[in-house]
Amino acid sequence: MTVFILRRLMQSFVVLFIMSLLVFVGVYAIGDPVEIFISPEADQIERERAIAALGLDKPLWAQYVYFLQGALSGDLGRSFRFSIPALELIMQRLPATLELTVAAMILSLAIGLPAGIYAGFRPESRLSKVIMAGSIFGFSLPSFWVGLMLILVFAVELGWLPSTGRGEVGTILGVTTSFATVSGIQHLILPALNLSFFNMALITRLTRAGVRENMLMDYVKYARAKGLGMRRVMFVHVFKNILIPIVTVVGIQMGQVLAFAVVTEQIFAWPGMGKLIIDSISNLDRPVIVAYLLVVVIMFIVINLVVDVLYSVLDPRVRLQDMKG
Amino acid sequence: MTEPTLSVTDLRTWFDTRVGMLKAVDGVSFAVDKGRILGLVGESGSGKSVTGFSIMGLVDPPGRIAGGSIRFNGRELVGLPDEEMRALRGSRIAMIFQDPMMTLNPVLRVETQMTEAIFAHEKVTEAEAKRRARDALGQVGIPSPEERLKAYPHQFSGGMRQRVAIAIALLNKPDLIIADEPTTALDVTIQGQILYEVQKLCRQTGTALIWITHDLSVVASLADEICVMYAGRMVEQGSVDDVLDRPMHHYTLGLIGSVPSRHRKGQPLVQIPGVMPSLLKLPGGCSFRLRCTRADAACTEEPPETSPAPGRKLRCFHPATAVPA
Amino acid sequence: MATLAKEAADAAKAEGEAPWRRLVNDFCRSPLAVFGLVVFLIVVLVAVFASQISPQNPYDLNQLDIMDSRQPPGERSADGYVFWLGSDGQGRDMLSAIFYGLRISLAVGVSSAVIALALGTTIGLMAAYFGGRVDTLLMRAVDIKLSFPSILIALIIVAVLGSGVWKIVLALVVVQWALYARTVRGSALVERRKEYVEAARCLALSHSRIVFRHILPNCLPPLIVVGTVQVANSIALEATLSFLGIGLPITEPSLGLLIANGFEYMLSGQYWISVFPGVALLITIVSINLVGDQLRDILNPRLQK
Numbered sequence: 001m002t003v004f005i006l007r008r009l010m011q012s013f014v015v016l017f018i019m020s021l022l023v024f025v026g027v028y029a030i031g032d033p034v035e036i037f038i039s040p041e042a043d044q045i046e047r048e049r050a051i052a053a054l055g056l057d058k059p060l061w062a063q064y065v066y067f068l069q070g071a072l073s074g075d076l077g078r079s080f081r082f083s084i085p086a087l088e089l090i091m092q093r094l095p096a097t098l099e100l101t102v103a104a105m106i107l108s109l110a111i112g113l114p115a116g117i118y119a120g121f122r123p124e125s126r127l128s129k130v131i132m133a134g135s136i137f138g139f140s141l142p143s144f145w146v147g148l149m150l151i152l153v154f155a156v157e158l159g160w161l162p163s164t165g166r167g168e169v170g171t172i173l174g175v176t177t178s179f180a181t182v183s184g185i186q187h188l189i190l191p192a193l194n195l196s197f198f199n200m201a202l203i204t205r206l207t208r209a210g211v212r213e214n215m216l217m218d219y220v221k222y223a224r225a226k227g228l229g230m231r232r233v234m235f236v237h238v239f240k241n242i243l244i245p246i247v248t249v250v251g252i253q254m255g256q257v258l259a260f261a262v263v264t265e266q267i268f269a270w271p272g273m274g275k276l277i278i279d280s281i282s283n284l285d286r287p288v289i290v291a292y293l294l295v296v297v298i299m300f301i302v303i304n305l306v307v308d309v310l311y312s313v314l315d316p317r318v319r320l321q322d323m324k325g
Numbered sequence: 326m327t328e329p330t331l332s333v334t335d336l337r338t339w340f341d342t343r344v345g346m347l348k349a350v351d352g353v354s355f356a357v358d359k360g361r362i363l364g365l366v367g368e369s370g371s372g373k374s375v376t377g378f379s380i381m382g383l384v385d386p387p388g389r390i391a392g393g394s395i396r397f398n399g400r401e402l403v404g405l406p407d408e409e410m411r412a413l414r415g416s417r418i419a420m421i422f423q424d425p426m427m428t429l430n431p432v433l434r435v436e437t438q439m440t441e442a443i444f445a446h447e448k449v450t451e452a453e454a455k456r457r458a459r460d461a462l463g464q465v466g467i468p469s470p471e472e473r474l475k476a477y478p479h480q481f482s483g484g485m486r487q488r489v490a491i492a493i494a495l496l497n498k499p500d501l502i503i504a505d506e507p508t509t510a511l512d513v514t515i516q517g518q519i520l521y522e523v524q525k526l527c528r529q530t531g532t533a534l535i536w537i538t539h540d541l542s543v544v545a546s547l548a549d550e551i552c553v554m555y556a557g558r559m560v561e562q563g564s565v566d567d568v569l570d571r572p573m574h575h576y577t578l579g580l581i582g583s584v585p586s587r588h589r590k591g592q593p594l595v596q597i598p599g600v601m602p603s604l605l606k607l608p609g610g611c612s613f614r615l616r617c618t619r620a621d622a623a624c625t626e627e628p629p630e631t632s633p634a635p636g637r638k639l640r641c642f643h644p645a646t647a648v649p650a
Numbered sequence: 651m652a653t654l655a656k657e658a659a660d661a662a663k664a665e666g667e668a669p670w671r672r673l674v675n676d677f678c679r680s681p682l683a684v685f686g687l688v689v690f691l692i693v694v695l696v697a698v699f700a701s702q703i704s705p706q707n708p709y710d711l712n713q714l715d716i717m718d719s720r721q722p723p724g725e726r727s728a729d730g731y732v733f734w735l736g737s738d739g740q741g742r743d744m745l746s747a748i749f750y751g752l753r754i755s756l757a758v759g760v761s762s763a764v765i766a767l768a769l770g771t772t773i774g775l776m777a778a779y780f781g782g783r784v785d786t787l788l789m790r791a792v793d794i795k796l797s798f799p800s801i802l803i804a805l806i807i808v809a810v811l812g813s814g815v816w817k818i819v820l821a822l823v824v825v826q827w828a829l830y831a832r833t834v835r836g837s838a839l840v841e842r843r844k845e846y847v848e849a850a851r852c853l854a855l856s857h858s859r860i861v862f863r864h865i866l867p868n869c870l871p872p873l874i875v876v877g878t879v880q881v882a883n884s885i886a887l888e889a890t891l892s893f894l895g896i897g898l899p900i901t902e903p904s905l906g907l908l909i910a911n912g913f914e915y916m917l918s919g920q921y922w923i924s925v926f927p928g929v930a931l932l933i934t935i936v937s938i939n940l941v942g943d944q945l946r947d948i949l950n951p952r953l954q955k
């Protein structure tokens with residue numbers, strides 16, 4: 001197991017290295033780093049000082065080393081707009097985004113799993129057909145459009161829920177979160193629903209396909225032959241088998257959701273790092289952009305690593321293979 | 326005279342498929358007494374497994390029991406409510422499935438899959454269930470059962486898995502075990518061992534056993550009674566010695582002729598000409614008639630079930646062996 | 651022998667003429683898909699003839715009248731014609747704006763899908779044909795690309811390069827190529843093992859000839875399916891980027907930008923400025939997806955239910 005995790009860790013570092021190289025090439029070789037890191041308002045002396053500090057007068061490989069050193073020590077420049085270190089700015093906004101992402105994930109699982117299990121268990125029923133039709137919408141409607149409709153219906157027309165900003169936050173177990181207050185939860189509902197829509201459809205379809213496929217397997221019949229009730233067969237035997245692909249997909253989707261939070265945050269004025277990056281792009285606040293990209297890439301790699309490890313924990317066959325190989 | 330543990334009368338199990346009504350089992354009768362072993366033989370597709378599943382109440386849709394009766398310990402199983410049938414499955418009637426590789430759930434520990442079979446029928450403590458699982462593994466000759474309980478199915482060889490399946494069948498000391506070709510996947514030495522152990526167990530515990538196979542030599546060494554099936558129908562039945570020594574149905578005769586034997590060394594093996602017709606396109610009358618050397622005009626009628634001698638049953642107009650006086 | 655040859659010839663003939671007709675027949679079996687196709691064709695016609703059929707040129711500032719701003723659907727303009735779908739904050743006729751927007755959205759979506767298809771196909775074919783290290787390297791790149799969400803990649807590109815029509819097209823191409831490459835490689839690998847490729851090699855035909863004349867045609871069915879769906883996806887992604895204000899510039903207002911412009915008015919109940927362009931976008935995307943679904947079913951027998 002340790003060997004396995006170590007090997008995956010190595011792979012992650014390789015990907016991280018490649019990504020840092022890509023960001024570097026993007027920023028330094030394709031873009032103009034002077035423009036990226038030095039505020040347009042800076043005067044000539046300041047510019048030259050900054051160029052020297054950033055090592056922009058050195059050859060490209062040396063610049064890359066500087067860049068890496070900066071990245072490793074957490075120094076990714078200062079935001080032009082907020083005049084605080086870009087990384088710090090990102091870290092301030094990170095919790096709100098994570099909260100939104102996690103809430104969306106929970107929501108899509110809480111609705112997608114039961115819907116998928118039901119649709120797989122009773123494929124011919126009318127409710128199942130409604131579920132499947134709904135999931136097609138979840139796939140093809142653009143996320144921002146769904147967000148607009150949610151606002152139009154639930155905020156503008158019905159006036160049930162707030163549509164902008166994060167509500168009051170409180171602390172639960174030392175974590176500052178919207179889940180602690182009523183207003184926080186109210187503000188969270190629409191954005192989370194919006195962000196979960198695509199995933200909900202995906203999880204529903206995946207679960208349904210898994211249930212249908214597994215119900216035909218011999219092990220299900222055999223479990224029934226032992227006298228187990230349908231409930232145990234479904235929720236222990238079948239569920240544990242479909243859990244493997246679902247965990248994988250949830251893991252992969254975690255990254256997708258994190259990225260698509262950009263859209264949701266913009267629509268619902270959610271003060272997370274997605275909104276920050278869009279604002280930064282519009283304002284050409286480039287240090288923030290670079291910091292954001294690196295943070296997101298690292299989060300991605302961590303998520304992928306966790307998924308791989310989880311996958312091996314869930315599937316004894318993979319675990320064994322990897323221990324051998 | 327006490328009632329047999331199981332008596333099946335004129336069982337019909339039909340599958341309503343898109344291409345027509347597939348009569349997988351169409352008129353099968355037999356009985357098994359306490360502590361006795363019935364060999365159910367017939368070539369692939371003759372309906373042996375479906376007969377077993379019918380008794381277990383596990384016929385998959387679009388199949389259904391279209392007629393006949395299954396009496397178990399004096400109780401009619403056809404039409405029994407789901408919950409009552411579930412309570413019998415795995416506790417009073419156990420089944421060992423055909424394919425040992427596919428029947429155990431790959432993602433659950435062997436321990437879980439064993440103890441759940443106990444918990445489904447009895448309220449016992451965790452420790453007690455575990456003890457019984459361990460004992461059952463020991464009983465079928467699995468070394469260091471304590472450790473093996475913690476393992477997953479893929480960590481067992483095919484033969485070991487089949488033993489696990491047998492152990493699970495024994496867990497609740499059932500009155501009837503249906504074993505569906507449990508030894509075909511095994512090599513000859515292990516097969517011999519398992520046959521010997523199973524036979525011993527039946528005699529000791531008084532469990533009735535239905536042994537499904539297409540291997541006549543297994544039946545000869547193991548069973549008390551034999552029931553020969555062809556294309557969904559019982560064609561011949563009687564005590565093993567009787568039927569194998571004096572086969573009356575031409576299909577049984579063919580089967581015996583195609584088994585290599587010491588007594589007939591040097592003689593060519595006889596092949597039954599042709600193949601079993603599709604169950605959807607059976608010829609009218611005796612379904613064996615297109616392959617039978619003795620077929621004549623009479624055979625275009627359906628041969629009725631007769632009892633040419635005490636303890637024998639037959640469906641043939643022209644018995645191959647003279648009826649003993 | 652003679653009959654054999656004749657049968658082979660017959661079969662070849664039947665195959666030669668039947669596929670297209672059979673495809674059309676199969677396709678027409680789903681009324682929903684036919685409906686989707688018809689709707690999509692109408693959308694395309696509207697987009698192509700936008701300047702001819704629009705009541706006004708929404709980008710000719712001389713034609714706009716600020717007095718007409720935010721008129722609800724059905725109101726008359728100062729010039730006397732009807733705003734069937736209302737007007738926006740600058741008094742622009744929404745119907746005209748949608749027609750023009752549709753044209754831009756479609757152009758960007760289709761052109762990026764076509765470029766990505768060409769690029770991805772070439773890469774996929776190379777990976778499959780040369781195999782070995784080339785294959786490993788290219789497919790690694792595909793895997794890494796596919797493990798990052800499309801929106802993130804588009805963001806990176808826009809962040810580095812800035813926005814603009816061609817930059818958005820470039821972003822959409824970078825987002826999409828990998829899917830084509832993987833699809834083509836998959837079916838090309840299957841084809842490569844077949845005898846006719848061996849035969850072609852024995853005849854010492856050139857690499858490119860074998861690849862483009864022999865392998866490629868057999869990879870077409872899955873490519874068509876992926877391509878159709880990708881057109882819808884890239885239209886949606888472009889709309890998303892434009893909605894976020896980092897897509898097409900204000901001088902080329904696509905549907906996404908129209909929706910974004912109406913967003914602020916929506917909160918005060920003037921729904922039409924956002925909703926109608928949104929409906930146009932949905933109709934486009936859903937009609938393409940309906941066609942794509944049916945194509946998938948008829949072109950890939952294994953996926954048939």
Ligand SMILES: Nc1ncnc2c1ncn2[C@@H]1O[C@H](COP(=O)(O)OP(=O)(O)OP(=O)(O)O)[C@@H](O)[C@H]1O
Binds near residue numbers: 349373
């Ligand atoms: N779920 C099903 N749907 C349709 N037909 C079925 C189904 N299950 C079994 N059958 C058909 O019933 C017939 C009998 O099958 P069965 O499995 O009982 O044969 P068998 O005697 O056990 O053969 P084998 O020795 O190969 O195991 C076969 O023709 C099979 O196709």
Ligand code: SF4
Binds near residue numbers: 611615
């Ligand atoms: S009934 Fe006729 S066809 Fe059938 S086995 Fe007997 S002799 Fe042969």
Ligand SMILES: [Mg+2]
Binds near residue numbers: 373374375423505
């Ligand atoms: Mg069978």
